[in-house]
Amino acid sequence: MEDAKQGQKAxxxxxxxxxxxxxxxxxxxxxxxASKGIKPTxxxxxxxxxxxxxxxxxxxxxxxIQIRPISDGYDDGGYAQAESTKAYLxxxxxxxxxxxxxxxxxxxxxxxxxxxxxxxxxAPWALDVAKKFxxxxxxxFTQSCSVNSIYYHVQRGLIELPLLGPGPSTVSVPGVPExxxxxxxxxxxxxxxxxxWFDAVMEQFSNIDQVDWVLCxxxxxxxxxxxxxxxxxxxxxxxxxxxxxxxxxxxxEDDKDYSLQFFKPNTVLCKNWLDSKPKESVIYxxxxxAAELSEEQFKELSCSLRNSHNNFLWVVREKEQTKxxxxxxxxxxxxxxxxxxxxxxxxxxxxxxxxFVTHCGFNSVLETLSLGVPVVAVPQWTDQGTNAKFVEDxxxxxxxxxxxxxxxxxxxxxxxxxxxxxxxxxxxxFKKNAAKWKKLAKEAMYEGGSSDKNxxxxxxxxxx
Ligand code: UDP
Numbered sequence: 001m002e003d004a005k006q007g008q009k010a011x012x013x014x015x016x017x018x019x020x021x022x023x024x025x026x027x028x029x030x031x032x033x034a035s036k037g038i039k040p041t042x043x044x045x046x047x048x049x050x051x052x053x054x055x056x057x058x059x060x061x062x063x064x065i066q067i068r069p070i071s072d073g074y075d076d077g078g079y080a081q082a083e084s085t086k087a088y089l090x091x092x093x094x095x096x097x098x099x100x101x102x103x104x105x106x107x108x109x110x111x112x113x114x115x116x117x118x119x120x121x122x123a124p125w126a127l128d129v130a131k132k133f134x135x136x137x138x139x140x141f142t143q144s145c146s147v148n149s150i151y152y153h154v155q156r157g158l159i160e161l162p163l164l165g166p167g168p169s170t171v172s173v174p175g176v177p178e179x180x181x182x183x184x185x186x187x188x189x190x191x192x193x194x195x196x197w198f199d200a201v202m203e204q205f206s207n208i209d210q211v212d213w214v215l216c217x218x219x220x221x222x223x224x225x226x227x228x229x230x231x232x233x234x235x236x237x238x239x240x241x242x243x244x245x246x247x248x249x250x251x252x253e254d255d256k257d258y259s260l261q262f263f264k265p266n267t268v269l270c271k272n273w274l275d276s277k278p279k280e281s282v283i284y285x286x287x288x289x290a291a292e293l294s295e296e297q298f299k300e301l302s303c304s305l306r307n308s309h310n311n312f313l314w315v316v317r318e319k320e321q322t323k324x325x326x327x328x329x330x331x332x333x334x335x336x337x338x339x340x341x342x343x344x345x346x347x348x349x350x351x352x353x354x355x356f357v358t359h360c361g362f363n364s365v366l367e368t369l370s371l372g373v374p375v376v377a378v379p380q381w382t383d384q385g386t387n388a389k390f391v392e393d394x395x396x397x398x399x400x401x402x403x404x405x406x407x408x409x410x411x412x413x414x415x416x417x418x419x420x421x422x423x424x425x426x427x428x429x430f431k432k433n434a435a436k437w438k439k440l441a442k443e444a445m446y447e448g449g450s451s452d453k454n455x456x457x458x459x460x461x462x463x464x
Pocket of ligand 1: 019020021022024265286287288289290291315340341342343344345360361362363364365367
């Protein structure tokens with residue numbers, strides 16, 4: 001307790017990039033820090049903080065975690081308000097550091113000075129601000145180390161782009177299996193396809209040599225060789241998975257869910273529906289908070305689910321629901337449930353869930369590993385293809401559905417993959433592997449586990 005009391009003096013700012021998949025892990029990590037005697041203050045954007053019901057996050061360890069927003073320049077509408085991705089990224093790179101610096105100044109004036117800034121890799125400007133104030137700079141990676149290592153190699157000119165030039169088209173970086181072009185992050189594979197996101201992922205490494213710590217939201221066993229390789233260059237520590245404690249070590253009693261959801265989950269409806277289904281009979285499908293599927297892809301998915309004759313629970317964000325084939329929801333109401341948003345963790349933890357058809361966003365991958373659910377990987381873009389490679393060939397908890405020449409996963413392919421994971425001869429193997437990863441994820445977070453020890457080391461450093 002003495003440590004905790006003393007630690008309240010160690011005040012850190014936690015600066016996430018404003019996306020669901022970025023905020024969740026950084027908020028979760030803040031709860032861990034609070035439980036170990038650090039005082040974290042979260043700095044979402046003003047727009048995002050407006051959508052939060054409260055301006056604090058309660059913890060049972062001491063005072064609630066404070067929210068002190070900064071600006072991305074779009075205080076009324078966030079990303080959706082911006083004219084373009086470029087406009088948004090340009091704006092946050094100007095307003096973010098400006099308002100972060102003002103906040104650090106203000107906190108000092110309030111007698112609550114900051115010691116360290118833990119920032120999302122997508123917000124590298126936060127490190128420049130931290131260094132200007134002489135603070136500890138801590139990079140927090142919300143994507144896998146393999147993905148980050150690939151970006152690092154590109155940024156340093158060690159991988160030449162475009163990939164499909166006259167040279168070899170596969171990608172090899174230390175500690176990562178050789179990757180086919182479609183297994184490489186899409187911004188690298190399709191060089192030029194999303195130039196502003198490409199710049200954003202590269203920028204993570206523009207000032208990395210000035211960081212004091214690099215924290216990765218994985219547990220060590222997931223990517224041993226890559227972590228070891230990265231550790232030669234920076235002070236790298238694995239601190240994940242940042243899945244709520246209730247689903248892992250259960251040491252943080254009040255940590256049962258993510259504290260901020262962009263959409264309202266249909267928790268009770270999903271639970272009641274799952275409760276009425278036999279064990280491992282349900283296919284759960286979700287493409288996360290951002291991916292936008294084509295109407296054609298929706299048609300293929302809908303057909304494959306109908307044909308599979310399995311129960312299914314499908315998260316289709318409200319805006320995307322108009323792309324579903326007409327009448328699909330009513331016609332399949334005995335077989336499936338379509339909701340706009342769900343408590344994904346509850347679904348993955350439910351015994352009725354038999355497999356997860358996922359876009360392989362990194363949080364979804366961490367969650368399915370932590371909860372031991374086999375996967376059909378249907379990656380869409382960004383880091384998801386690389387995550388899918390690991391799902392299939394490294395962690396071996398499922399299969400990847402292949403796209404055709406138009407980039408669409410056809411219904412026959414989906415049916416085949418779903419069948420293989422739900423009832424194929426490898427199902428037991430997938431389940432066994434998933435159970436192994438679930439155990440390792442828990443062990444990492446238990447007292448004295450690899451991630452727990454790393455967090456303790458970091459906390460001791462910050463408390464100093
Ligand atoms: N999620 C959720 N309910 C849903 C779908 C997703 O709570 O219906 C959560 C999921 O648990 C994960 C996050 O949203 O924590 C999505 O992050 P991920 O990295 O998987 O994908 P992204 O949204 O960044 O593409």
